[in-house]
Amino acid sequence: MNDKIRILVLCTGNSCRSQMAEGFLNRYKxxxxxxxxxxxxxxxxPLAIEVMKEIGIDISGSNPTHxxxxxxxxxxxxxxxxxxxxxxxxxxIGKVGKQLxxxxxxxxxxxxxxxxxxxxxxKQYVHELFFSTQ
Numbered sequence: 001m002n003d004k005i006r007i008l009v010l011c012t013g014n015s016c017r018s019q020m021a022e023g024f025l026n027r028y029k030x031x032x033x034x035x036x037x038x039x040x041x042x043x044x045x046p047l048a049i050e051v052m053k054e055i056g057i058d059i060s061g062s063n064p065t066h067x068x069x070x071x072x073x074x075x076x077x078x079x080x081x082x083x084x085x086x087x088x089x090x091x092x093i094g095k096v097g098k099q100l101x102x103x104x105x106x107x108x109x110x111x112x113x114x115x116x117x118x119x120x121x122x123k124q125y126v127h128e129l130f131f132s133t134q
Contacts, residue, residue, distance in 0.1 A: 004032040007077045012088075014064035015041035016048045017081045017104050020119050023057045024126040031130065038088045040064035045108060051115045055123075070094075079129070081122070082106065100129070 007025055011018035014037025025033035041064045049060045076097040083103050102125055107115040 004030050005077070006073075006075045007031060007033045007079060008070055008073075008075045009033060009035040010067055010078065010080045011035070011037055011082045012039050012084045013037050013041040013108070015043065015045045016107050016115070017118065017122060019044050019048055019059050019062055019064075020052055020122050021079070021081055021126055022062070023052050023059045024123055025130070027057065028130050034065075034070060035062075036065045036067040036070055038067055038084070040066050045115075047107070047112055047115045048119075051112065051119045054116075055119075077129075 009018040009021040009025070014035055018035035018037065022033045022035035025031050044059060044062050044064065049058075052059050071092055072094050073092075074095040075092070078092065078096050078099045080099075080101045081104050104118050104121055104125075105114070107118045
């Protein structure tokens, strides 16, 4: 029996925002987080890896994954972190407790400062989300 809260974080490319959110969520005891994309990129964005490493979280071993891999699994929370993913989010065959949405700015193609800003916003949101589900 799995006593962990299972969370799936969805974005379009699964290269920045959802990867950062997964990194934060997996730091919480009792949480098992995954991330996926509706149109996954080839790799996790190097600046996303860099800004997470700055705060001691290593997401360099992660790879973008298509959401279809998770459709039949059960999750306590499915969280979309961009509007495009919310609009194209497929129907989950498995049990899903809550579906939540919070759109964060897409840092792709922007400066490292924007990546840091988005990272910090995601960190704050994830912290509030995790403690509001307890």
